[in-house]
Amino acid sequence: MTETTNMDVDLDPVLKRMLTAYGNIPARIEESARRTREKFLMEIGNVLLEPTLPRSAVRRSSQAPARFYDLVRLRKIGLPAFANPMILRRLVMILIAAAIVFSGAGVTVHASSSSLPGDAIYPLKTMVENARVNLTIDSGSRARLYLDYAGRRLSEIRSLINEERYTDLARAAEEYERNILKALSAVDRLSQSDSARAASLRVEISAVLRAYTETLSQMLADLPADAQPAIRRALHAMESIAGDNNEEDDDVVVSTLTPAATITPLRGGQPSATIAASATQAATDEDVTNFTNTPDSAASQTPEGTAVTNLPETSTTFPAETPTVVVIVPSDSPTSVVVEGTNVICTSFIHAATVLNVEVPEGAACALNGTIVQGNIYVRNDATLIAQDVRVNGNLQAEGAANVEVLAGSVIVGNIQIKQGGSARIEDATVNGDIQLESNNGTFSILANRVGGNLQVFQNSGGNTIADNSINGNLQCKENSPAPSGGNNEVQGNKEDQCAGL
């Protein structure tokens, strides 16, 4: 403790003493640390097993912060053992031990990825693979993913043979077959929406299957007679699959899509949601339930909070731009109904969800907390928006709004424009583009933000404070009455006019 610390260098003795006292904390209590860690491990399990969307694609969040994983029950994805936190913990220990042993060079070793059927941590590998599939929405990509996994099973079989672990072969061969079948059913699903692509994928798959079959046959040669049945079975399955595959033409049985109500396009929004078809005949343990259609009655404006979707029943290809799904969020109910990945009209709140565009309609109030907005946020006349810890990949536009607050570490990749409105607060945010406040008549404060572009404050009345910001562009203030106050802004460009001294 005799070495010079940063405190020695930068602080006076009094402040150093006080900060040292503040910094001095007792050791973390082991028991509670362990509990927190177990909680985390369970959450990983929960989130990993969660399909892309909860079973009902319409997710209701209550007043308490909505966490979608709260809705997840550990499901029978065939790994009931993993519902047990004790087993999970032991596996993680093994993983970490392996990582520590092998990562002396600072390179992270993925112990699970090289495991083989029969190894203790092999199920984890399956879990990770399943998770990746679930993250893949497009059927064509899924098909490829499954093909890839089938290939991995073949390498595993090769390794098992090399290690003479013949008893584990059956399991590996089964998994191999399973993946091939899944690849094929993914292609089947694809053919309902894009038969051309499906057809070309089938050609690809045939070629891959031929290669795999050859590999399997060669392996047979390396096996003692009593270990051969498992591989023979796989080979046999391949032959019948290959046979079916070749006979396949575009007359695949198309399952009808569940009809639902109509779509109301979002005002001013871009229709850009990609909605995967939800086949009524789903593969056994995975639904392509990315956006479940609620078979609902009718009308274009539905009353409270039902997911409103419509997919054309008979088309074999989706239109290039899939129509927007709009969810009406009821204003009088405390719950917020959000469908991930869609445009939302917000009249209450949205928590940790990923949505496309958000509109706060006239006179409404909306609170966003931890939301990820892939598009833009629009705040209409007389409306209020409070956004905390959000990420907006597009712009935030408010016109005539009553109050707009962007707080707590929010990130806006585009611009913030607040015009002809009332009050505003932008604090502790990162804005890659510009911030423009124009002709607003309430007070606003712009504090401690990082602005990639310009900060422009024009013709506002009502008083404003601009302080502690870090601005890459210019700080421009004109015709505000009263003039802005504040200071301590770090500006790469120019500080102009009324903000020259800030």
Place this chain on the structure above:
Amino acid sequence: MITETFAMKKAAVEFDKQVLVEIYEYYSPEIFRYAFRLLDDNDLAEDCVAETFQRFLIAMRAGTEFENTRAYLYRIAHNWISDHFRRHPVPTVALKEEAHQDPEGNPSQLVVQEIDRQRVRAALLQLTAEQQLVIELRFLENLTHEEIAGMLGRSVHATRALQYRAVEALRRILSNEL
């Protein structure tokens, strides 16, 4: 042992469980310290850590991209703590019975230490997120300006400036109190 390599981040983004656990192992003590210092309560600090990493998982699951895992974790923790204090405003400085003991210290020294801690806590809570963070990282975790700059995504120069302003603000608040 672990540096934030590209492979690590990529794996985290691909939701590789193993890497997620390593991230937890590596950063949770630090986040705990940060939380404990501000919250001064073991259970609350553990709650903060749990919540922080849960939100991190959600973000990973949602495919959020961010520059720096560590900074992101601090950010989430900070937000949690801010929310907490919004709902439970900081009580006026009161001496606690079991002050954190410095075994070498005599009783009056312990009292002074405890008072200092409470005052610094209250003062830090009045700073902005980044000012708090710079003080925590620079003086309590002893990071270099370069490391902090990397985390905050700023230049080293800007980081020094931020530190300077933060210390000034802290000093001002503490002396105003007297």
